[in-house]
Amino acid sequence: MTKKELVQKEREPIYDSAIPQLPPFPLVGRAEVLEAIKQWIWTADDELNDGGGTVALYGTPGVGKTALATALAHDPEVRAYFLDGVLWAGLGLAPDPTTILNRWGTLLDVSPTVQAKQKSDEWRRLLQEAIGERAFLIVLDDAWRIEDARNLQIGGPYCAYLITTRSSEVAATLAGEGAVKVEELSQEEGVQLLQMLVPGLDMTEKAQQLVQAVAGLPLALKLLGNYVRKQAYSGRTRRIIAALERIERLDERLSIQEPQAPTEQHPSLNADLPLSLRAVIAISEHQLPEQLQRAFYALATIPAKPNTFSEEMACAVMNCTVEQFHLVRDSGLLELSSQGRYTIHQTVHDYAWQRLHEVGGLEKAYCRLLSYLMDFGEMYQKEYELLQQECVTTLACLEQIVGMGKGKEFAELFLMYVPFLMSTAHYEITRQLALRAEAIGWEYKAPVLVVRALFYQGQVLQKLAHLAQAEECFRGALELAQQMNNEEYICSALTEPGWIESKRGPYEQAEQHLLDGLYMANKL
Incomplete structure (x- = not known):
């Protein structure tokens, strides 16, 4: 010694x-x-x-x-x-x-x-x-x-x-x-924690859903587990079911609270305030100037982790400077991901989403995101590796703006990104988006959009070997293109069914379609 x-x-x-x-x-x-x-x-x-x-x-x-x-x-x-x-x-x-x-x-x-x-x-x-x-x-x-x-x-x-x-x-x-x-818990670990907090209650399926909802955040799981366990003490099935239904709602998950124990007091939270997910996240938010707090909420338009986003996208959506974004980054509300990109945890995302709704900035935030994605897509339309990085955000933006009645903007963004989606084999997603684009085209009386949407549907169905359905889409596009007397679209709509018919017959019709398409191409 x-x-x-x-x-x-x-x-x-x-x-x-x-x-x-x-x-x-x-x-x-x-x-x-x-x-x-x-x-x-x-x-x-x-x-x-x-x-x-x-x-x-x-x-x-x-x-x-x-x-x-x-x-x-x-x-x-x-x-x-x-x-x-x-x-x-x-x-x-x-x-x-x-x-x-x-x-x-x-x-x-x-x-x-x-x-x-x-x-x-x-x-x-x-x-x-x-x-x-x-x-x-x-x-x-x-x-x-x-x-x-x-x-x-x-x-x-x-x-x-x-x-x-x-x-x-x-x-x-x-x-x-x-x-x-320090990372969040895995799905399996999160379920294990909930089962430990709520013993004897068969909630495996519900536990899996809750872990996914809070993305494995230990504090959230602890608060939710303690809440359900307290309700389970009564032994009344109705109360337990009501408790589980309550915490399915985003606002309720953020609000579930419990008193702070004297020996476990949070250093940044007043001792007389209860502990909740909302209170803990708000500590970081309140370190920002009020204007920057509102700007931070706009990041809820970008999907949560594991999706990532660039500093440029964040500044565009938040409508802020790089220096202001760094204040948000340093507050602990964001995580640094790989290659200098960032991500936002699901619970922080939920908090920002709720606050964005409360202050009424949802539509403006999505308009800024849409504008950024349009500029980005135009600048890098052939650089698929860069487009892939923003694919999740782009698809989420398309989903949201169509629900806001922004059909024209939906069509523009879809048509800009569809070559990338097709080339990277996002076939089913492309087909669903093309169906929406077709419906929007009919609604807005935009025949060019309908033709292009039908054409992309046909291409997807052809890739998926649904040749009869593909041919039907191309024929619909051809009829409309002929009504418009649009030679470019007529050429495309003739050529594609010609290739399908060359594989499955009738071969004479295939030859005729291909020759007609070639004739139209030579005229262009």
């Missing part, structure tokens, strides 16, 4: 009373990330690398960063490694470093008389001297600003820091390579 270990053995370890209690249920789906964090702390501490023995957990509000930190603070291996104990500080939006340092001073057995006489810088230095070569894990929970965390980094060479934050920038700055993104 080393001299350092002998000295440590003579002292009782210190475990900060601010450390939250372990929940009654074990963490689900976190074994791998817990082990990875521990290994990083051991390695960083041994090598004294650039991170200085610092790990920073970051991620979406409610993803379980504090729960992981709590589990690590109670972990037997962690406590065995940091023989002198664990210090904890909940920072939040407006941390009180003096109160935190004074509590630590008391724990470190520094005289209250000495505390009262010292200025803040001198007090930090005295605490650092009191820690000396002692081995503490120092947990800084819910850090919003880099300087707030650094003001409390008073440990010595044998201490390590575990920081939680919503901001990837704060995490990267404070921990370097020790920044760890």
